[in-house]
Structures are given as C-alpha cells and as structure tokens.
Amino acid sequence: MTEPVCVILVERDTAVRARLVEHLCQAGYAVTAVSDGHAYRRHLSDRHYAVALIAVELPDPPGQVLIDHTRRNSASAIIGIATEDTVELRVGCYRAGADLFLRAPVDDLELAAAIASLARRYERLRAVSRSPGRWRLSARRRALATPDGDLLELSPKECRLLELLALGDGRAVARGVLLEGLYARDDESAARALETLVRRTRRKLAARWPGPSPILTEHGVGYAFSVPLAWD
Template identity: 30%
Template sequence: MSQHDLPSPRVAVVEDEDELRGLIVEELGERGYDVVGLASAEALYRHMSVQALDIVVLDIGLPGESGLGVASHLRQLASVGIIVLTGRGGKKLMAQSFEEGADLFLTKPVDYDVLAVAVANLHRRLAPAMNGPALDDQDAPTWSLSDAGWTLHGPDARTLALSEAERTILARLLEQPGTPVSRTALIEMLTDQPWDFDPHRLDVLVHRLRGKVSSRFSQPLPLRAVRGVGYVFAP
C-alpha cells in the first residue's frame, strides 16, 4: 500500500507550550494532515473518547500526567502511533520512551520536515493494524452481539445472555472498538436522569459483567478502563 492510497492521518499534537503547539499544528496542517492541538493528557483522553486518532505527537513534560505515562497508557489501548517529541535528549530518556511504548523519538527544536516525514512513514507502517485485520484474518472468531444485542458471543463460540444495562454498555463500546467512550456518555445511555446516577454504579456493572464473562468464556472480556475518560473495548 502506497502513501497515496492512505487517507490523511488523524494526528494529535500534545504540547503544553501554546506557541509551539500552534506552530506544529499549523505546519502539519499545511502538509495535508488532519491535526488537532491539545495541551494535556486529560485533553487527549477526552478527545479520544469521541474521535479516533492515528498518530499522537507527544511532549514528555506535560502538566499532570507525564508524556511517558501517556505513552504507556496508549500502548495498552490501541494501534495508535506514538512520536515522542522532547527538549530533553539523551540515550537513557530515549530508551525509556521506547520501553513505555513510543514508536519514534525526536528532539526539539522541531524540524518540521523531519516530523512530517516521520508522521507519514509511521502512518504507512501502522496502516494494516489501524484498518483492521488482514484479509486472511477476516473470518477469525471475535466478540460480537446478536439477538438485537441481548446475546454476547465470544471467540470460543460460547454465548452469554445479557441484562439490559450490560447490553447497553457493550453495544456502545462495540460500535468503535479501540476508541474510548466517556463515562458520561455511557451513563447517559443507562438512564434518563444522569445527574442522579452514582458513577460508581457503572464501575460495579462493568466489574460484574467481567466476572460473568470470566466464568463463562475461556477468554477474559477485553473491556478496559481508560484513566480519566471511561471505558474502551480493546480486543
């Protein structure tokens, strides 16, 4: 697959320095990338709860959760590409970045041509994973719902009848596997009075669902919590 056959990568630039973030967003945008600038890990997680990403350009020195923590967290969720961009060089930091899940390590000051090429090459390399399984794997068993969402099917061909709340949660998460869904969005689907809904009830529902699946199927349910956001179905 050539670069010209791929859609423009969806890129998030996570950088707390406003001027630099704006410059990077502008430079990548002029090169045809679909790019958004975000100032913190929290802002990134909120964005990912409503919009899938292909590449994250990540500063290490972020307020709150560090870029290395974000890289580790992203690597557990999906096949998003991670480019660490930092003013602190050195082999030790580079090695740590790769250990936490970074695909590439670039240093400041930013060379915009190098960054643009890095985004393009990483997007091309990760494209098969981002676009789903290879043709030979299309018929591989996976998690799915049937009977209007009331029955969960696992990779081992076993099934589980779901409650109304479980059906609601799984149906929403399975719409976009790998994309986090906010706790607020899930709660609003469970009740018409979300302001009276104890958020801990959502955690209890997920915990019980995982337990039911573990006792019924040979594999655990790949439903994971996303820190500061909500939940994601990440098979």
C-alpha cells in the same frame, strides 16, 4: 478524495503547539491539538488517530504515562518529543510504547515525513490484523501459519524467538529478555546472534507473506510481533 491522516498533538507550550499545528495542517494533516494530558485522553477515546505526538516533558500526567496509555488504548503510532535528549529518557519512551523519539525543536520536514511513514506502516499492519485469518504459532510442530493459511517450518531458535515475542502481546519484548530466553546470557556474541536470528526469521516470513513484516524493531528496547499471534 483521500481522507487526510488524523494526528493528535499534546503540547503545553502555546507557541510551540500553534507552530506545529500550522505546519502540519499545511502539510495536509488533520490535527487535533490539546494542552494537557486530561484533554488528550478524552479526545483519544473519541476517534481513531493515525499518529499521536506527545510532548514527553508534560507535568501531570507525564508524557511517558500518556505514551503507555496510548499504546494500551489505541492503534495509533506514537512519537515522543522532548527538549532533553538522554539515553534514559529515550529508553523510557520506547519502553512505554513510543515508535519514535524526536528532540525538540523538531524540524518540520522531518516531523511530516516521520508521520507519513508511521501512518503508512500502521495502516498496513491494521489491514493485516483485519484479514480473515491470523498468525498462528505451533511450538509443538515448530511451524508458523500465515493469515492466508500458508505454513512455514521453523528452526528451534526461530520457534523460540516467536514464542518469546508472543508473550509481548503486541508490545516490544526487551532485548535482555530475548537474550536470556534464547541464549541464557547477555553479551556481545549473544546480541549479534539475536540480530542474525531476527533477520533470518524476517526473510523466511517475507518469502511466504506479501505484507509488511510483523516483527518490528523498537529501538533501544527490543523486538515486537506487532499483530495478533495465537500460539500453543
């Protein structure tokens, strides 16, 4: 039998926590639920959780601090949940490392589907990172080697994009940083050029690499090269 997807949930409100646990268990997930950040950190260090659900409006430590801690200390996908829904709060969560932001009360079916999607994506990425080789970028040769040794020739802009993403060490690089590094300006024209460049680079990788694209979009933040990338 397939092992259930393990989920960790931190939510201060007892009733909300109980409802989420009940629904997620019914959906087939193995759920560990805690009421505060201190207990959350202890459990997170004990085992691997595919997905972490973090109530952003926790008081001590705040939810964004827990998101950042999770991103730095685990391979879990991260969903931030909050009753408040402002641009500033969402951007703060994404910058801290969240994969998804949902407004509470969360629809049960949407939450279950989001967990399934993120768990699948992260498991594919973990499989890539466990492969015998690794991605290697040679700026001097303007080439990218896939984990199985295939070599992709890059345009100057594609190479520069990957150089900038490599600096993120797996975390999202802010859109403004990419625009400045690629085009030396931050305007609508440059933003469109960046989106086109990312799409073109993803297509080039997809034509030679059967796995999921390592270039991920962090909505409201920028882009990340989500698996280890060695470069010179």
